[in-house]
Amino acid sequence: MIGIVVVxxxxxxxxxVNAARNIVGEIPAVAAVSIGWSxxxxxxxxxxxxxxASLEAAGGDGRAxxxxxxxxxxxxxxxxxxxxxxxxxxxxxxxxxxxxxCARREGELAEMAGAVREQGKGAIYVASEILEPRPA
Amino acid sequence: xxxxxxxxxxxLGLHARAAARFxxxxxxxxxxxxxxxxxxxxDGKSILGILLLAASQGSAVEVTVDGPDEEQAMAxxxxxxxxxxxxxx
Numbered sequence: 674m675i676g677i678v679v680v681x682x683x684x685x686x687x688x689x690v691n692a693a694r695n696i697v698g699e700i701p702a703v704a705a706v707s708i709g710w711s712x713x714x715x716x717x718x719x720x721x722x723x724x725x726a727s728l729e730a731a732g733g734d735g736r737a738x739x740x741x742x743x744x745x746x747x748x749x750x751x752x753x754x755x756x757x758x759x760x761x762x763x764x765x766x767x768x769x770x771x772x773x774x775c776a777r778r779e780g781e782l783a784e785m786a787g788a789v790r791e792q793g794k795g796a797i798y799v800a801s802e803i804l805e806p807r808p809a
Numbered sequence: 810x811x812x813x814x815x816x817x818x819x820x821l822g823l824h825a826r827a828a829a830r831f832x833x834x835x836x837x838x839x840x841x842x843x844x845x846x847x848x849x850x851x852d853g854k855s856i857l858g859i860l861l862l863a864a865s866q867g868s869a870v871e872v873t874v875d876g877p878d879e880e881q882a883m884a885x886x887x888x889x890x891x892x893x894x895x896x897x898x
Binding site for chain 2: 695696697698769772773776792796803804
């Protein structure tokens, strides 16, 4: 099973994983790395490393999808050095992406990453464009 | 194939956890399941698809099941939806 690590500013990662758990139930091989505003970068990098390392004991197969909040931000920048054939990174994490990732844990890592990206982009709506407006 | 129109009874409508329960129930069966509303038809085994129906309390969702265990699948889905997903009404 491909592991999942969510890495974000503040406590967004933890709460995103909590929200996903409340919706889909227990999620195996997942780690949340919340990088505090005043955390030392070296400590934050270690936290990401530990998050990745924790996956195998939780049912991961050595591969991981890292979901970060924003391209160019520190959580992403600190995650990028872990990029490898076994570790892919997708930025701009949102709840639909995490739910999609949880539903698709086998197969090719690159395919999972692509599917999660498409889900994230496709799950953004302007409500009035898809719903009938309420009568005035 | 069996087709039935089900009424959403719980106050929060077909929200995320209700959609997850629907998908979890549908996933116990081999039958293909769809859920549709107002021209949209979604895979009944996809949480994010079900959420797109935007079915609030009182709206009708057309459920189809197609496969060897379709009768049991429909019975389970009817019980779930008509039971308000086990939530307070």
